[in-house]
Structure formats: C-alpha cells, structure tokens
Amino acid sequence: MDIIGNYKNVLTKKYSDFKGRAGRTEYWLFVLVNVAISIVYQILVSVSGDSATARLVISAIFGLFYLAILVPGLAISVRRMHDIGKGGEWFFINFIPVIGGIWFLVLCIKEGEPTANRFGEPQP
Numbered sequence: 001m002d003i004i005g006n007y008k009n010v011l012t013k014k015y016s017d018f019k020g021r022a023g024r025t026e027y028w029l030f031v032l033v034n035v036a037i038s039i040v041y042q043i044l045v046s047v048s049g050d051s052a053t054a055r056l057v058i059s060a061i062f063g064l065f066y067l068a069i070l071v072p073g074l075a076i077s078v079r080r081m082h083d084i085g086k087g088g089e090w091f092f093i094n095f096i097p098v099i100g101g102i103w104f105l106v107l108c109i110k111e112g113e114p115t116a117n118r119f120g121e122p123q124p
Contacts, residue, residue: 007033015072018088020081023112023123030076036068082119083112
C-alpha cells in the first residue's frame, strides 16, 4: 500500500480500532506522514514572521489536526504493541521520562511475531 493510502486507511477504516495488529510498515508510514506534517507546520510558523495572528491561526489549525489524529495515533500504537506480542498497556511506557520514549521506540522497531498470537494473525 502506498503512503497516502496507508494514512487514509488508518484515519478512516481503523480510526478507533484497538484490536488486531499493525505491522512495522503500517505504523512507520503513519509516523512518517505525521513527521512531514509537523515539518510543514514548523516551516509555516517560521515564515509567518512576527505576525501573532498568523501564528495563532496556523497553530489553531494544526492543533485541531493533532487533536483529530489522537485516537488513531493511540490505536495504531496499541496495535503495534499487539504485533510484537505485548498488550496495549505497554503504550504507557512513554510516560516514563527519557527512557520510556526510547524503550517504546525500540519496541516499535522490533519485528512482529511471524505467526498468530493472542491478538490475531500477522498483517500481510
């Protein structure tokens, strides 16, 4: 699946799907698009100059966007943990300062279980 198709799939069909599994490709393509959107946001804020109104409007638009992708972001993270055989509660490891984010990153990079686990069949 292409990058945009994957992103639309996560935002529509799997919007609040906390069951099943998400492979590395599905997860990292979603993250990649969000990083690209964050870069666009930073560029727009930096070129808006000293205009407080422009910065406020840009920040409000992107704030609403990130609020809208909160649930799918949590859902795909939980499904990514399922792919490696961990429960969704492992997402909360992110809240441990410094080491938690690094640990979660390592878990997300880890290859998923090649066979069915308690969360279902692996993604093709």
